[in-house]
Amino acid sequence: MKSLPRYMQVMNYYIPLIKSGKLKEGDKMPTEEEICNLFHVSRITVRRALDGLLQNGYIYKQQGRGSFVTTKKTGFQLNHLKGFTEEMTQLGKVASSEILSFEITAPTEKVAEILSIDSSQKIYVLERLRLADGAPIAIERVHLPFYRFPTLQSADIRGSLYEILQLQYGVEQFKGVQEIRAGLASEEEARLLHIHPGSAVLHIHRTTFERDETAYEYVESTYRGDQYQFHVTIYK
Numbered sequence: 001m002k003s004l005p006r007y008m009q010v011m012n013y014y015i016p017l018i019k020s021g022k023l024k025e026g027d028k029m030p031t032e033e034e035i036c037n038l039f040h041v042s043r044i045t046v047r048r049a050l051d052g053l054l055q056n057g058y059i060y061k062q063q064g065r066g067s068f069v070t071t072k073k074t075g076f077q078l079n080h081l082k083g084f085t086e087e088m089t090q091l092g093k094v095a096s097s098e099i100l101s102f103e104i105t106a107p108t109e110k111v112a113e114i115l116s117i118d119s120s121q122k123i124y125v126l127e128r129l130r131l132a133d134g135a136p137i138a139i140e141r142v143h144l145p146f147y148r149f150p151t152l153q154s155a156d157i158r159g160s161l162y163e164i165l166q167l168q169y170g171v172e173q174f175k176g177v178q179e180i181r182a183g184l185a186s187e188e189e190a191r192l193l194h195i196h197p198g199s200a201v202l203h204i205h206r207t208t209f210e211r212d213e214t215a216y217e218y219v220e221s222t223y224r225g226d227q228y229q230f231h232v233t234i235y236k
Helices: 006-020 032-039 045-055 084-090 108-112 161-169 188-193
Strands: 057-060 066-070 074-077 097-103 125-133 136-143 172-184 200-210 214-226 229-232
Touching: 006 032, 006 045, 032 045, 032 057, 045 057, 045 066, 045 200, 084 097, 084 136, 108 214, 136 188
Parallel strands: 074 229
Antiparallel strands: 057 066, 097 125, 125 136, 136 214, 172 200, 200 214
């Protein structure tokens, strides 16, 4: 019987430790050098093993700090309208954001139609990298009508955007309409999410409405497929 490749042997050593709880959520993985010395393998082998653990959702990486154990995927309730920050807080995780871009621009025909505005009106386009406990989970591109939120550029948009919209502009979330489809990560998405190009991702498009059925937000998001799962409660 042909023996397993060395990188898979390394993976198969750590996977049971993570599944059994001997390596717990948030534990720091040994360094590449330590794993090299333990298994007498090359750094290339170790990096391939760590990439395998990453792709299968057993660890996550923080730039400059190393790799950490993760034993549970981030969950999202499909039957509740919640923002990323609220979802992460309820899961006991710390949500944070990196602002990738924030601009005032003209909408595409599609976005103008969704937000029920004229194509000559301006919109905000906010692109953020969403993180849970420091690990990148999603890339989020938010479209908002400028006329509804004229001073938004002065707000701190690194936290909960929904909280800002509610407290500063009186927005009351009423419903959201979502479209979810599977996809493969582009090179840019992979770079931001710390995954390989072509890895599984979830593309989610959501339109959010106020109680009077006015659409005030359109979001295009890309979530890591190995770190995110959806939950829904169905009643008869």
